[in-house]
Amino acid sequence: EAGVAQSPRYKIIEKRQSVAFWCNPISGHATLYWYQQILGQGPKLLIQFQNNGVVDDSQLPKDRFSAERLKGVDSTLKIQPAKLEDSAVYLCASSLGAGVYEQYFGPGTRLTVT
């Protein structure tokens, strides 16, 4: 069974530029999550989708971050414009459903903002 796929694996941009990350969850997984992991900290949930609807985006900085999950499968996370403090690893995870279903994580995208 294929795991969660993410691309790109690494990205370096200058502040005020825009960037987009892509995630392909495990087939059949209804719930998709985007996490931000700053160096030395645990992952923090940015947004959770159930199929193509948003369940929780309370910690998403909506003035610069946006995310969508078209057709309830793939998802993209965009940052525009980027700030230095956005440097982090962005993790995508998926699960069969919300709640206590196990979350399967992708390898992450390491973003460096200079």
Added chain:
Amino acid sequence: GNSVTQMEGPVTLSEEAFLTINCTYTATGYPSLFWYVQYPGEGLQLLLKATKADDKGSNKGFEATYRKETTSFHLEKGSVQVSDSAVYFCALLGMEYGNKLVFGAGTILRVKS
């Protein structure tokens, strides 16, 4: 709100040494508790979990017991290997509506041969 505190690292051990990584939590109600592991260059993987008090989760020689009286979920392994070198994250999932995984800061484990 819910929170997880785990011991700071890095923890450096020799092969076959005993491992303990402490984890305590703050939460309302009865959360589920998890340990995730992140090997270099890879995503997080679920290592073990416990969903109610006194449950013991175990996997790959690692184990942790859900202790409600001390709000703890310490990770232990009797004999570590070099291949166990990784970052370990303790996490909780609250039972209230809209719950989400809350992670600790992670503990780096380095095992020397």
